[in-house]
Amino acid sequence: MKQLLLYCILTITFFLGAPTILAALNDEALNVSPTKEWTITFSDVVKQSTVNDQSIYVTNAAGGTVDVTYDINGNTVIVTPVTPYERGATYTLSITESVTNEMDLPLQQPVDKPFTIALPFVAASADGEAIASFTTFAEAKAALPENGFITENDRVIHMTKGVVVTTSLTTLIYGHETMRKEYAGVTRHTELLYVDSTDKYVKVLHAGEHFYVKHSDVKLLPNESLKSYYVSGNSGLGHVLYNHVTNTSSSYIIGKAPSFLTKGKAYYSTDGHHFYDSEGTFVGESYNYFQYVSPRVTSSYSAKDIDAFIMRELEAKEKSGVKRYEHATTKSALIGFGKTLKQVEQEKRVNALLLLSLAIHEGDYGMSCHALHYNNTFGFNVTDTNDACDRANVDTSNKKYYASIADNVHAVVDSLHERYLNPAHLQPNSTNIQYNGAAFGDKLVGMNVRYATDPYWGAKTAAHMYKIDQALGGKDYKAYDVGFTTKxxxxxxxxxxxxxxxxxxxxDTKRFGIMPITLSKTPSTKDGYVRVVSELMNDSEDVYIESDYVRIVPTH
Known part of the structure; x- marks a missing residue:
């Protein structure tokens, strides 16, 4: 006659009939999660009516029965507490002879499995094995083995080394461990280099500086290494971004690669301008030119030049066979864009190529739904809560709608000046926190700090600017020296x-004391001062800054 055997996943294995119960069954399970689900696997289909609080149950140290639920599926029974077990308490899972199979064959021998719930902080080895649990974070940290990590409520909160990945739609980064001085937001699935953490905060390195993030906004991956990297190739400097959630990579070409990088070799950088090889050796410093040059400089190219570039790109897009680019050469909102861009450049001192790059990046070469139907090629006022685009029923009353592409351009430029390019906002009486320097920038300086949650928005948008310039003859590339203030x-x-x-x-709004500056092409005649491009919209006269407070940087 077929005997009923039982197996309990993890350390529990039960046998009925001739085989004896394994000794390990009676060993106490330590550091168990408060929400632990015990999965019991039998050798035959279990008769559901025999599974109840008399045949399978959990008791506490005082003998009281704990409320649990049962999930029965064939030969398995999952036992789950209705409310979490108490931290540090010991319980016993009991399986009695009352459990039978469909033929009413019983379990021949009862089994008791004691288990103890972990204290809040669990120290684990590098392979994830729990070493011990503790009441305080400090105690757990003191017992941490080499390359180990600490969990709290089953979430990793501290590790010897590893990578941090943002999990919230927007993860706020702070300039202080108390989560004051909110500095910027970073989009979901961004890879950050781990520095340190406590049960209160996580310290990370990003954009070349230390920031702090909340545990609730990130996931710690112990003993992982940075998988995003830079590589020099025939097309220029590539940036490969790794997504630890989907285990996939994406990439884009930034522009020309620094000369000190070897083609085909991977390099690592948290800021995009200090590069290290796979051994961690520093190999050189260089800044992406179009990412840090002032938007106030004038482009060398005419409206005709710009329109010619746009049409060549649209022709290539149209020939690509990608459906969204069908009829791009007749439909794109960027057709004839050059005249408007050069007019705005002259009137409002915002570089025409910078604006075109922004329109390409945000409006998909003028072929996005908002560009085509809302005259909005910059995605201006298109937010997470206002991103629907109804082609058939365009809402002309919506603030993201514009009567013309020209209106859209002027609105965007006015907003850039008011929010992101006006140095008056660093004065004590200003309530604006979006100005962080006149440049595309990154998460440390420039528009990228507050304009976009994508930490590489500045580099990606500047990449369009490099591509445009190269296609038109490379006249604007490295036409100016750029640098940063030092105090x-x-x-x-x-x-x-x-x-x-x-x-x-x-x-209260800007933690760092460095700002991007672009040197004028006209040499300074004042001793001790350098001449730089003014950031003011209505005043094109160069300004002066003490030379001791400026560091000119190499660019690529």
Whole structure:
């Protein structure tokens, strides 16, 4: 006659009939999760009516029965507590002879499995095996083995080394461990280099500086290494971005690669301008030119040049066979865009190629739904809660709709000036926190700090600018020297040495005291000062800054 055997997943294995119960069955399971589900596997289909709180149950140390639920599926029974078990308490899972199969053959020998619930903080080895649990984080950290990690409520909160991945739609990064001085937002699935953590915060390295994030916004991956990297190739400097959630990679070409990088070799950088090889050896420093040059410089190209580039790109897109680019050469919102861009460049001092790059990046070469039907090729006012695009019923009352592409351009430029390119916002009486320097930038300086949650938005948009310039002859590339201020509260002066504006250090909104600057093509005649491009929209006169407070950087 067929005997009923039982197996309990993990450390529990039960046999009925001739075989004896394995000794390991009676060993106490330690550091068990408060929400532990015990999965019991029998050798035959279980008769469901025999599974109840009399035949399979959990008791506490005082003998009281704990409320549990049963999930019966063929020969398995999953036992789950209705409410979490108490931290540090010991319980016993009991399986009695009352459990039978469909032929009413019983379990021949009862089994009791003691288990103890982990204290809040569990120290684990590198392979994930729980070593011990503790009441406090400090105790767990003191017992941490080499390359081990600590969990709290089954979430990794501390590790010797590893990678941090953002999990919230927007993860706020802070300049202080108390989560004050909110600095910017970073999009979901961004890879960050782990520095340290406690049960209160996670310290990461990004954009070349230390930031702090909340545990609730990230996931810690112990003993993982950075998988995003830079590589020099025939097309230029590529940036490969790894997604630890989907285990996939994406990439884009930034522009020309620094000369010190060897083609085909992977390099690593948390800021895009300090590069290290796979051994962690520093190999060189270089900044992406179009990512940090001032938007206030004038492009060398005419409206005709720009329109010619646009049409060549649209023709290539149309010939690609990609459905969304069908009839691009007749439908794109960018057709004839050059005249408007050059007009705005002259009137409002925003570089025409920068604006075209932004339109390409946000509006998919003028072929996005909003570009075609809302005259909005910049995605302006298209937010997470206002991103629907109804082609058949265009809502002209929606603030993302514009009467013309020209209106859209002017609205975007006015907004850029008001929010992101106006140094007046660093003054103590200003409530604006979006200005962080006049450049595409990154998550440390420039528009990227507050304009986009994608930490590489500045690099990706600048990549379009490089591509446009190269296609038109490379006249704008490295036409200016760029640099950064080296201290807080740096004042810029006019020709008469009167103060024009100050890069004031506002601790409540901007943690760092460095700002991007672009040197004028006209040499300074004032001893001790360098001449730089003004950031003011209505004043194209160069300004002066003390040379001791400026560091010119190499660019690529």
């Amino acid at each position: 807080h509260d740096v004042t810029l002066y006019n020709e008469n040495m009167a103060s024009v504006y100050t890069y004031a250090y506002r601790e």
